[in-house]
Amino acid sequence: xxxxxxxxxxxxxxxxxxxxxxxxxxxxxxxxxxxxxxxxxxxxxxxxxxxxxxxxxxxxxxxxxxxxxxxxxxxxxxxxxxxxxxxxxxxxxxxxxxxxxxxxxxxxxxxxxxxxxxxxxxxxxxxxxxxxxxxxxxxxxxxxxxxxxxxxxxxxxxxxxxxxxxxxxxxxxxxxxxxxxxxxxxxxxxxxxxxxxxxxxxxxxxxxxxxxxxxxxxxxxxxxxxxxxxxxxxxxxxxxxxxxxxxxxxxxxxxxxxxxxxxxxxxxxxxxxxxxxxxxxxxxxxxxxxxxxxxxxxxxxxxxxxxxxxxxxxxxxxxxxxxxxxxxxxxxxxxxxxxxxxxxxxxxxxxxxxxxxxxxxxxxxxxxxxxxxxxxxxxxxxxxxxxxxxxxxxxxxxxxxxxxxxxxxxxxxxxxxxxxxxxxxxxxxxxxxxxxxxxxxxxxxxxxxxxxxxxxxxxxxxxxxxxxxxxxxxxxxxxxxxxxxxxxxxxxxxxxxxxxxxxxxxxxxxxxxxxxxxxxxxxxxxxxxxxxxxxxxxxxxxxxxxxxxxxxxxxxxxxxxxxxxxxxxxxxxxxxxxxxxxxxxxxxxxxxxxxxxxxxxxxxxxxxxxxxxxxxxxxxxxxxxxxxxxxxxxxxxxxxxxxxxxxxxxxxxxxxxxxxxxxxxxxxxxxxxxxxxxxxxxxxxxxxxxxxxxxxxxxxxxxxxxxxxxxxxxxxxxxxxxxxxxxxxxxxxxxxxxxxxxxxxxxxxxxxxxxxxxxxxxxxxxxxxxxxxxxxxxxxxxxxxxxxxxxxxxxxxxxxxxxxxxxxxxxxxxxxxxxxxxxxxxxxxxxxxxxxxxxxxxxxxxxxxxxxxxxxxxxxxxxxxxxxxxxxxxxxxxxxxxxxxxxxxxxxxxxxxxxxxxxxxxxxxxxxxxxxxxxxxxxxxxxxxxxxxxxxxxxxxxxxxxxx
Numbered sequence: 001x002x003x004x005x006x007x008x009x010x011x012x013x014x015x016x017x018x019x020x021x022x023x024x025x026x027x028x029x030x031x032x033x034x035x036x037x038x039x040x041x042x043x044x045x046x047x048x049x050x051x052x053x054x055x056x057x058x059x060x061x062x063x064x065x066x067x068x069x070x071x072x073x074x075x076x077x078x079x080x081x082x083x084x085x086x087x088x089x090x091x092x093x094x095x096x097x098x099x100x101x102x103x104x105x106x107x108x109x110x111x112x113x114x115x116x117x118x119x120x121x122x123x124x125x126x127x128x129x130x131x132x133x134x135x136x137x138x139x140x141x142x143x144x145x146x147x148x149x150x151x152x153x154x155x156x157x158x159x160x161x162x163x164x165x166x167x168x169x170x171x172x173x174x175x176x177x178x179x180x181x182x183x184x185x186x187x188x189x190x191x192x193x194x195x196x197x198x199x200x201x202x203x204x205x206x207x208x209x210x211x212x213x214x215x216x217x218x219x220x221x222x223x224x225x226x227x228x229x230x231x232x233x234x235x236x237x238x239x240x241x242x243x244x245x246x247x248x249x250x251x252x253x254x255x256x257x258x259x260x261x262x263x264x265x266x267x268x269x270x271x272x273x274x275x276x277x278x279x280x281x282x283x284x285x286x287x288x289x290x291x292x293x294x295x296x297x298x299x300x301x302x303x304x305x306x307x308x309x310x311x312x313x314x315x316x317x318x319x320x321x322x323x324x325x326x327x328x329x330x331x332x333x334x335x336x337x338x339x340x341x342x343x344x345x346x347x348x349x350x351x352x353x354x355x356x357x358x359x360x361x362x363x364x365x366x367x368x369x370x371x372x373x374x375x376x377x378x379x380x381x382x383x384x385x386x387x388x389x390x391x392x393x394x395x396x397x398x399x400x401x402x403x404x405x406x407x408x409x410x411x412x413x414x415x416x417x418x419x420x421x422x423x424x425x426x427x428x429x430x431x432x433x434x435x436x437x438x439x440x441x442x443x444x445x446x447x448x449x450x451x452x453x454x455x456x457x458x459x460x461x462x463x464x465x466x467x468x469x470x471x472x473x474x475x476x477x478x479x480x481x482x483x484x485x486x487x488x489x490x491x492x493x494x495x496x497x498x499x500x501x502x503x504x505x506x507x508x509x510x511x512x513x514x515x516x517x518x519x520x521x522x523x524x525x526x527x528x529x530x531x532x533x534x535x536x537x538x539x540x541x542x543x544x545x546x547x548x549x550x551x552x553x554x555x556x557x558x559x560x561x562x563x564x565x566x567x568x569x570x571x572x573x574x575x576x577x578x579x580x581x582x583x584x585x586x587x588x589x590x591x592x593x594x595x596x597x598x599x600x601x602x603x604x605x606x607x608x609x610x611x612x613x614x615x616x617x618x619x620x621x622x623x624x625x626x627x628x629x630x631x632x633x634x635x636x637x638x639x640x641x642x643x644x645x646x647x648x649x650x651x652x653x654x655x656x657x658x659x660x661x662x663x664x665x666x667x668x669x670x671x672x673x674x675x676x677x678x679x680x681x682x683x684x685x686x687x688x689x690x691x692x693x694x695x696x697x698x699x700x701x702x703x704x705x706x707x708x709x710x711x712x713x714x715x716x717x718x719x720x721x722x723x724x725x726x727x728x729x730x731x732x733x734x735x736x737x738x739x740x741x742x743x744x745x746x747x748x749x750x751x752x753x754x755x756x757x758x759x760x761x762x763x764x765x766x767x768x769x770x771x772x773x774x775x776x777x778x779x780x781x782x783x784x785x786x787x788x789x790x791x792x793x794x795x796x797x798x799x800x801x802x803x804x805x806x807x808x809x810x811x812x813x814x815x816x817x818x819x820x821x822x823x824x825x826x827x828x829x830x831x832x833x834x835x836x837x838x839x840x841x842x843x844x845x846x847x848x849x850x851x852x853x854x855x856x857x858x859x860x861x862x863x864x865x866x867x868x869x870x871x872x873x874x875x876x877x878x879x880x881x882x883x884x885x886x887x888x889x890x891x892x893x894x895x896x897x898x899x900x901x902x903x904x905x906x907x908x909x910x911x912x913x914x915x916x917x918x919x920x921x922x923x924x925x926x927x928x929x930x931x932x933x934x935x936x937x938x939x940x941x942x943x944x945x946x947x948x
Contacts, residue, residue, distance in 0.1 A: 039309050040431040047246050051258050054234035058422055059249050060241045064412045065885030069139040069242025070419035073154045074426060077230035078131045079208040080270050088210015089226050091128040092175055099167045102160035106167055109153055111871060116146050119875035128208045130351045132427050140878030142244040151256040158231050159260050163223045173813035175215050180771055181816050181839045185290040185661050189472045192285040196470050197299055201273035203353045229267030233260050237426050241419040272353045275301050278465035282481040285472045289661020291654055293472045294372050295360040300464030302349050307430045313445035321458025323395040324387045328378055331591045336643045339374040341651055347461035357461035364650045373491040379462060385498040386455035396446050397599040403442055405620060406435040409550040474657060507596050508587045509633040516733035526908050530721045531898050534733035537710035539898035542724040543890050545717055550620040552717035553891045556631050557612040559706050562681050563744045570685040572698035573608055578648045580606035583639035602627045604634055610827030613706050621718055624727045632731040645695045652690045663773035663839055663940040666765035677752040709741030712898055716890045751828035753779035760937035773839050773940040774848040780832040780929050783824040787906045790824035791913045796925045797822035797834045798872035799864055803855045804836055814844045842945050859926035863919045877914055
C-alpha cells in the first residue's frame with residue numbers, strides 16, 4: 001500500500017463520531033470481588049484472592065500464545081481523586097514510577113526489562129484515566145527470572161517510588177511535551193463535550209493530562225501526598241494471565257506483595273457531584289481541523305446497581321433496540337445522497353457520575369440541517385413506532401452468533417485479551433464471566449422477548465435532562481446556537497411515520513462453475529504449509545494451525561496493484577479502498593448482503609498493494625465456503641456503486657483539513673510524495689485531484705486491472721488442507737482461466753528515495769504555534785529477495801531508538817515520544833529507510849536535529865555495547881516469537897511462497913539472522929547507511945509560527 005493510501009485510510013478511520021465515553025465504575029478500597037454479591041457465575045478458571053493487607057489478585061492459566069504471560073497492576077485511583085492543586089499529578093505520578101525506586105536506579109528499570117525482551121511502549125507501559133491507573137507488562141516467557149523480576153519491578157513502582165526532586169524537574173518537560181502532542185482538535189472537542197454534559201461535576205475538569213501550571217510547579221510534597229494516599233494495598237489489584245502454574249504464580253504474588261503496608265491514611269473518595277436539572281441546551285465548538293459533527297444527549301443520575309443477571313438482561317434488551325437504531329442509521333449513511341457520513345446511538349454510565357444517552361452524526365460542511373433532522377427523527381421514529389419482530393430477530397441472530405463463536409473459541413483466547421478483559425471487569429466492578437455464561441444470560445434475556453419489551457427498554461436511553469445538543473464544526477454555524485436550537489425544534493415539530501418493511505432476499509452467489517481439482521500439490525514441511533495449484537492458474541497456500549479455534553484468515557491477491565498505476569499523475573484508484581467493498585456486489589448492496597447473510601461470520605476487505613490487489617477476510621470453519629463465495633463474488637462482480645465514491649469525494653476536504661491541523665498529519669500528507677521523489681503513486685492526492693475524478697474512471701480502471709493475472713490464495717488457521725482445497729475449488733478455481741499478467745510500464749518497478757538535505761525542508765501545519773515536528777531519514781535497502789540486510793537495518797533502528805529515548809526524551813526532554821523506525825520495500829528494489837521522528841516545540845527543532853546527528857555519529861564512530869545490542873535485539877526476537885504464534889503473521893509471510901520457493905528460506909531464517917548480528921555488524925551498518933549527506937530532513941511548524 002502506498003504512503004498516500006495508507007494515510008487516506010488512517011485519516012478516514014479517525015473520523016469517529018463524538019460519542020459517549022466507555023463506561024467505568026469506581027471500586028471502593030478493599031471492596032470484595034463483585035461475584036460475592038452477584039448471582040452471575042464467575043469464570044471458574046480464574047483464581048481470585050485477597051492478601052491480608054487488602055490487595056486483590058486474579059490469576060488465570062492460558063497458553064495462547066504458549067510460554068508467555070500478561071500482567072496488569074491496577075491502582076483504584078485516577079485524576080478524579082486529585083485535589084484542586086494536584087490536577088495532573090495522578091498521571092505525572094505514573095511517569096515517576098518509572099524514574100527511580102528504592103532498589104532500582106533511575107533509567108535502570110526499563111533496561112532490566114529490555115534485557116528480558118520487553119520493548120518500551122509495546123510490552124512495558126502504563127496508563128492513567130479518570131478512575132484508575134494501571135501498569136502493564138507483557139512477559140515473553142514465564143521462567144522464574146522473568147516472572148520474579150516483573151513482580152519485583154511492579155512492587156517497587158507502587159510502593160517504593162523515590163520521586164527525587166531533580167527527577168521530577170527533569171520529567172516536567174516530558175509531561176508538557178505529552179500535553180502538547182495530545183492537544184489536538186479531538187481533545188479540545190472532548191473537553192467541550194464534558195463541559196456540556198457535566199457542569200459542576202468533577203469529571204468536567206479532571207482530564208488526566210491536568211493543569212500545565214501545576215505540572216510545571218508542583219513541589220515534591222504534593223506527589224508524595226497523592227502517592228501515599230492512593231498507592232496502597234487496599235486499592236491495588238494484580239491481574240496475571242499466562243502459561244504458568246497457578247499455584248506457583250499465587251505464591252510469587254504473595255511473596256512480592258504480602259508485606260506491603262500503607263505509609264499514610266487512605267485518601268478520600270471524591271465527591272463526584274450530582275446531575276443537575278437541565279432544560280434543552282445547545283453549544284457550538286468552532287475548531288479548525290475538526291470533523292463536523294452533531295450530538296443530541298440526555299443525562300440522568302447514574303445507575304449504580306450491582307452486576308446481576310437481571311441488570312444484564314435489562315441492558316441486553318435495551319441494546320437490542322439501540323442495535324436496530326444503529327442499523328437504520330448505518331443504512332441511511334450508505335444510501336445515495338446520504339444525510340450524514342455516519343451516525344450512531346449509545347447509552348452508558350460515565351465514571352459513576354452520570355448516565356448518558358446519545359445519538360450523533362458526522363457530516364460534511366453545510367450538512368448540519370439534514371444531519372440533525374435525520375438523527376432526531378430516526379430516534380423519535382424508534383420511540384414512537386418501536387422495532388419490528390423481524391428487526392429484533394435479526395439482531396438476536398447476529399449477537400447470538402458472535403456469542404456462540406466466542407464459546408467455541410474460548411479455549412484459544414489470547415492472553416493479552418483475557419488480561420484486558422479482567423482489567424475492564426475489575427474497573428467496572430463487574431463479574432468476569434465465561435463466554436458460556438454470557439451466552440446463557442443472553443439467551444435468557446431474549447427468550448420470548450417481544451417488540452414491546454425492547455421498545456420499553458430502549459426508550460430509557462433517551463430520557464433525562466436535555467436534550468443537550470453539541471455541534472462541533474471547523475467553521476461558524478449560521479445563526480449560532482439559536483439557529484441550531486431552531487433547527488432542532490423545527491425537526492421535533494415534524495411528524496414521523498413507521499419504517500418501511502424490507503423485502504426478504506436470497507444469496508445469489510453460490511455457484512461459479514464445476515468444482516476444480518488440484519493439478520499439483522506440494523508440502524513445505526519447514527513451515528507446515530501446502531501449496532496447491534489448479535488448472536485455471538489459481539494457487540492456494542494453506543497452513544493449518546491450532547493458534548485460534550474458529551478462526552480462518554484468507555488473503556486473495558491478483559493483478560499488478562500499484563505497479564500498474566501511472567507514476568506521473570494521481571489515479572482514482574487511490575480511493576478504491578473506500579469504495580470497493582462498501583459498494584456491495586452487483587446483485588446485492590452492502591446492506592442487502594448484511595441482511596441475507598445474517599448469522600454468518602464472514603469478512604471482505606480490499607486494498608491496492610505495491611504489487612497486487614488484495615481481497616481479504618476472516619471466518620470460521622462452518623462458514624468457510626460462504627467466505628470464499630463472498631471473496632469470489634467481489635472479484636468477479638463488485639458493485640462499485642457511486643454512493644461511497646461520492647461520499648469520500650465530499651469528505652476529502654475535511655480529511656485534508658483534519659490532517660493538516662496536527663504536525664504528524666500535515667507531515668504525512670506533504671512528505672508522501674517528497675519521500676518518493678515525486679512518484680504520484682505514493683503522493684497524497686489533493687482536493688482538486690479528487691474533485692475531478694469520476695466513478696466511471698475508477699470503475700473502468702479497477703475492473704480492467706483486476707481482471708488480469710493469476711489468483712493467489714493464502715489460507716491460515718483452523719482449517720484442514722482438504723477443506724481449503726474444496727472451498728477454493730468450488731469458487732476461485734472454478735472460474736475460467738484469466739489473461740496473463742501484463743508487463744509493468746517502464747519505471748513502474750522503481751521508487752527513488754530523495755537526495756539528502758543539508759538544511760531541513762520546512763513544511764507547515766495549521767495547528768497551535770507551539771507544536772512542531774522534526775524528521776530525519778536515511779536511505780537503506782529493500783527486502784525483495786534476501787531479507788538479511790533489511791533485518792539488520794531494523795535492528796540498527798532499534799539500537800538508535802534506545803539512544804533517541806535516552807537523549808531526546810530523558811536527558812534533554814525535547815519530546816514526549818521520539819521514535820526510530822525502519823522500513824524496507826518488498827516491491828521496489830533498493831527502497832527503504834531508517835527514520836527518527838519527534839514532536840517538539842519550534843524552539844527545540846535545532847536541538848533535535850543536532851541530537852539526531854550526534855546519535856548517528858556515535859553509532860558510526862564507536863561500537864555499541866553488548867548490553868545495548870541485547871536490549872535492542874531481545875524485544876525484537878520476542879515480538880517475532882509472539883507473532884509466530886498467530887495466524888496474522890503467517891498470512892502475511894506466506895504471500896509469496898507459491899510463486900517464489902526461495903522465500904521459504906527467508907521466512908525460516910528470520911530469528912537466526914537477528915540472533916547472529918554482532919556489535920561489529922551494527923557499527924558497519926551505521927557507517928553504511930547513517931551518512932550525513934544522505935540524510936533527508938524536514939521540519940513541520942505551524943502556519944502561525946515565524947518562518948525559519
